[in-house]
Amino acid sequence: MTRPAFAEPRDGHLLAYRDEGSGPPVVFIHGWSLSGAIWQPQLDFLVANGHRVIVYDRRGHGRSAKPATGYDYDTLSDDLAAILACTGVTEATLVGHSMGSGEIARYFARHGGRHIARTVFVAPTTPFALKTDDNPEGTDRAAFDQLVAVLEADPKQYLTAGAPSLVGPDAPPETLTWALDMAYQADPQALVKCVRAFTETDFRSDLGAIKVPTLVVYGTADLPMIASNARRTHAAIAGSRLDAYEGAPHGLFITDRERFNADLLRFARS
Numbered sequence: 001m002t003r004p005a006f007a008e009p010r011d012g013h014l015l016a017y018r019d020e021g022s023g024p025p026v027v028f029i030h031g032w033s034l035s036g037a038i039w040q041p042q043l044d045f046l047v048a049n050g051h052r053v054i055v056y057d058r059r060g061h062g063r064s065a066k067p068a069t070g071y072d073y074d075t076l077s078d079d080l081a082a083i084l085a086c087t088g089v090t091e092a093t094l095v096g097h098s099m100g101s102g103e104i105a106r107y108f109a110r111h112g113g114r115h116i117a118r119t120v121f122v123a124p125t126t127p128f129a130l131k132t133d134d135n136p137e138g139t140d141r142a143a144f145d146q147l148v149a150v151l152e153a154d155p156k157q158y159l160t161a162g163a164p165s166l167v168g169p170d171a172p173p174e175t176l177t178w179a180l181d182m183a184y185q186a187d188p189q190a191l192v193k194c195v196r197a198f199t200e201t202d203f204r205s206d207l208g209a210i211k212v213p214t215l216v217v218y219g220t221a222d223l224p225m226i227a228s229n230a231r232r233t234h235a236a237i238a239g240s241r242l243d244a245y246e247g248a249p250h251g252l253f254i255t256d257r258e259r260f261n262a263d264l265l266r267f268a269r270s
Contacts, residue, residue, distance in 0.1 A: 004063055007056070007086035009079045013065035017056035017083055021047035025092040026268055027054045029080065029100030031123075031166075031250075032194055033159060033183040035062025038097075042253060045261045051268065054092075056083050058100075060190025062182065071193035073201050077106035084115050093268040095120040098250065099198040101233065102126055109206035118213040120264065123226050123250050126203040126233045135202075137228055144199045148192055155188040165223070166251040175254065207236035214240035215267050217260070219248025226250065 004016035018036060026046055028039040036055030043053045057064040059079060060071060070076070080103050084092070094116045096104040101124035107113065131138035151158045160180060167175050214237045218230035227244075234242040245252045245259065253260040 004057075005086075007082045009075075009082035011067075011070060011075070013059055013067045013070065015056055015059060015065070015079055015083060016063035017054060017087070018043070019052070019054045019087055021050075021052045023050040023052050024268060025052040025054060025087075025089040026264075027084070027089065027092050027094050028056075029094070029096040029103050030055070030058065030061070031098030031100055032198065033061070033186050033191055034097075034179070035182045035185060037062065037182055038179065038251075038254075041257050042095075042261060042264065046265065046268070049265055051265075052089070054083065054087050054089065058103075058194075060194065061186045063185070066187040066190060068189070071190060071197050073102050073106040073197055073203075074110060076103050076197070077110050079103075080107050081111050081114075090115050091117040093118045093120065093264075095122065095264065096124075097122040097253070099125050099194060102198055102201060102203055105203040105206035105210070106201075108209040113210065113212065116212060118267065118270070119210060119215075120267065121214065121216045121230070121233055122253060123218050123222055124216065124229050124233045125198045125226075126229060127207055127236055128202045128204055129199045129225070129229070130202075135204075137232065139199075139225060144195070148195055151192055151195065152188075155191060156184065159183040165249055166254070168221075168249045168251070168255045171255070179251075179254075204236065207233060210237045210240075213267075213270065215243065215263070216240055217243045217245060217252065217263070219245045219250065219252040219256075221247050222250045222252075
């Protein structure tokens with residue numbers, strides 16, 4: 001694997017990234033607890049098909065710095081802006097998985113979507129996960145509090161138990177190990193703070209700032225809330241397209257790699 005380079009956001013905590021290939025750029029944001037390495041199959045495919053690909057590790061994850069602070073979406077979107085500035089990309093396709101969907105939404109609201117030509121939301125946590133009086137589709141705070149309590153009590157066990165929901169219950173052992181090795185690199189306190197961020201941040205107004213072509217995809221075997229999130233995200237972004245992957249779990253780009261890669265290549269060239 002290529003050694004990472006590092007970008008420095010405004011607060012100085014270094015972000016590890018990889019920049020490979022040449023051609024129209026595609027930038028990937030990984031999901032909670034993972035790292036940019038989860039996109040390796042997409043990186044290889046797109047580079048082979050004439051694209052430049054940039055993957056990075058969110059702060060607190062992978063080989064990036066693991067500070068005590070900065071896990072709010074304003075800071076996370078600033079980190080994305082630092083990656084884009086460091087690499088100098090323009091007219092990029094921006095792909096975000098799970099909590100990475102929030103970084104896309106906040107980047108458009110906070111930074112005007114500069115340098116981005118199109119977006120892809122994969123199994124999104126947007127637009128708003130928390131149940132409130134004006135968001136009855138959300139989940140009760142008590143459920144998220146319980147999740148955090150279990151995570152804090154035994155982070156490794158929590159990650160191990162949750163991995164099949166990402167890679168599918170019938171995934172080969174080596175695929176499960178590959179994903180878990182990434183998750184075990186993440187800082188436990190960063191994971192807790194990220195859970196709070198993606199479950200409590202309201203992105204409903206942010207999504208309206210997205211005016212570029214957008215694709216929203218999800219797996220029908222994912223949690224029911226993800227299907228609802230995908231439909232609501234699609235409804236909030238004018239002109240977006242919604243695709244369901246029948247029987248796919250949260251990591252549909254892993255289990256349905258060939259279809260996802262083909263769909264992404266077609267969309268990036270649209």
